[in-house]
Amino acid sequence: MTIIKTYPNLEVLSAAAAELFAEKSCQAVEKKGRCNVVLAGGETPRRTYELLAEKPYCHTIPWQNVHFYWSDERCVPSDNSLSNQNMARQSLLDHVPIPEANIHPIVYENSPSMAAEEYEKILQSTFKKHTPQFDVVFLGLGDNGHTASLFPGTDALIIRDHWVRPVYVAEQQLYRVTLTPPILNQAASVIFLVTGSTKAHVIKEVIEGPRESIRLPAQSIQPVHGELYWLLDHEAAALLNLETKYL
Ligand code: 6PG
Secondary structure, three states, X not given: OEEEEEEOOHHHHHHHHHHHHHHHHHHHHHHHOOEEEEEOOOOOOHHHHXXXXXXXHHHHOOHHHEEEEEOEEEOOOOOOOOOHHXXXXXXXXXXXXXXXXXXXXXXXXXXXXXXXXXXXXXXXXXXXXXXXXXXXXXXXXXXXXXXXXXXXXXXXXXXXOOOEEEEEEHHHOEEEXXXXXXXXXXXXXXXXXXXXXXXXXXXXXXXXXXXXXXXXXXXXXXXXXXXXXXXXXXXXXXXXXXXXXXX
């Protein structure tokens, strides 16, 4: 099921995203005693993470039962400003009572493929070889249609026998490590956070356009049994047809 919600600006969208996360995480912990979350990188989710570190969420979310993973990581040192782990720690994880054992970053030392292999082992031990079902997956959207580090035309988009892959992003001259569609699409709730007029065209193509998931990787995110949320600000949603906006 796809749910599209639009908001006046990033602040209101982030408040809604924080509330949705609180609802989903409490439900998961109540149901199975644990909530497995995938954090998105980039800048858009930062405000949502900051709000989750503030009242009421810093007190109401059962942090000791929540485990954090990442959708992708840039192959840089963890203290680098480009690191998605660094952003999540600075905006959220360093400010809530979460055990370090509940934080599962993608660790890059000197080999992107080693980092991917090691992360796949972490996921396999988490899910004990079962199909991994994350409870909440946050994702962003690049203006070229990428999500996580699933970039147009890269083989991570067509891989079916790995949950984690290394990717070289030529336009950034940067290696990354990314979760792949098969694992992301098992999630119970996938939540895209997208803002700004620069994303309006790609949002229209991804949501309303024909299926071209190699050119528009975000289209490969189709939860098998779960919910797909698009939380958009009015600028990002500006080109959508009215009936789409209120799916
Ligand atoms: C990353 C993200 C990436 C991001 C988009 C949108 O590591 O860069 O995983 O997929 O979500 O590029 O980034 P912004 O939120 O900064 O626009």
